[in-house]
Amino acid sequence: MPKVLISDSMSNIAQKIFEKNNISFDVKTGLSEDEIIKIIPEYDGMVVRSATKVTKKIIESAKNLKVIGRAGAGVDNIDLATAKEKNMLVMNTPGGNANATAEHAFALIMSVLRKTPFANETTHKGQWEKKNIKGTELSKKTLGIVGFGNVGVRLSYLVKGFDMKILVSSKSLESRKRDFPHVNNVSFEELITNSDVISFHCKAAPDGKPLITKEHYKKMKPTTYIINAARGNIVDEKDLNDALKENLIAGAAVDVFSKEPAKENILFNNPKAILTPHIAASTTEASIVVAEMVANQISDFLLNGKKINTV
Ligand code: MLT
Secondary structure (H helix, E strand, C coil): CEEEECCCCCCHHHHHHHHCCCCCCECCCCCHHHHHHHHHCCCCCEEECCCCEECCHHHHCCCCCCEEEEECCCCCCCCCCHHHHHHCEECCCCCCCCCHHHHHHHHHHHHHHCCCHHHHHHCCCCCCHHHCCCCCCCCCEEEEEECCCCHHHHHHHHCCCCCCCEEEEEEHHHHHHHHHCCECCCCCHHHHHHCCCEEECCCCCCCCEEECHHHHHHHCCCCCCEECCHHHHHHHHHHHHHHHHHHCCCCCEECCCCCCHHHCCCCCCCCEEECCCCCCCCCCCHHHHHHEEEEEHHHHHHHHCCCEEEC
16 A cells, blocks of 8 residues: 655645545654655655655655655745656646635735735724825736746736736747737736736746846836745845835735745835735635645556656
């Protein structure tokens, strides 16, 4: 009977699926790298979310491991090169939390445009800041979506009622253009120059370099808002902080950080930045879907050799 280690907390639907498939499993969360190294030789499969860092050392000690499943989209917590070297399959659950992430990006857009966190905080304190809070409307503005995978596409549909112009910068969109007549595929430069809200939904660059630099901010309208619910290193935090302080842009909302958990960050206490702790995909619905997908995929692979959503 194959054996799977579930090393991050996730919906117990994953356990039910393994049980149903006669796959034995252990749920052991919060383990250190050394603790995982000690136990990993027992397992044929491993399921993680983002907390477990599946390092080179873990993979090299995993003598029987055949598959690592990520309940989520990003696989930046898994050493893919070593996994490939060791012939280990890595799977994720694309699309499983796309709606949750797009909805959070949308919520961030509305919050930063209407200054909702500040309004909430001050009203709770009995301060009546009505005169000091003037929002910006989203309707009829231009939304720039960088990256047009599951999340970017979903966001483009969510804003449909807002009568927006949607610009997209995506290499893969050219061949799929006919499926998305409601968006315009433009260059990155065009997108940043013309958008009122720029929302990132792409992968980080392989070398980890940020996609926007100081020079890019200078080309944006001073009324532009930046949203990052993708990965922390896509938008350099120091450059973003400087751009906000120098009034090169109007505001930002950030869900992801270069270092997580973000216990300290240059953006902390910048009143023009709204920050959330990487919760875009954290909904009841999405956590069930990703756990279900990953457990089914791992079961299918361990029992039938079927490879689904491999990275
Ligand atoms: C993902 O990659 O699926 C999301 O960022 C959610 C997460 O990492 O928890």
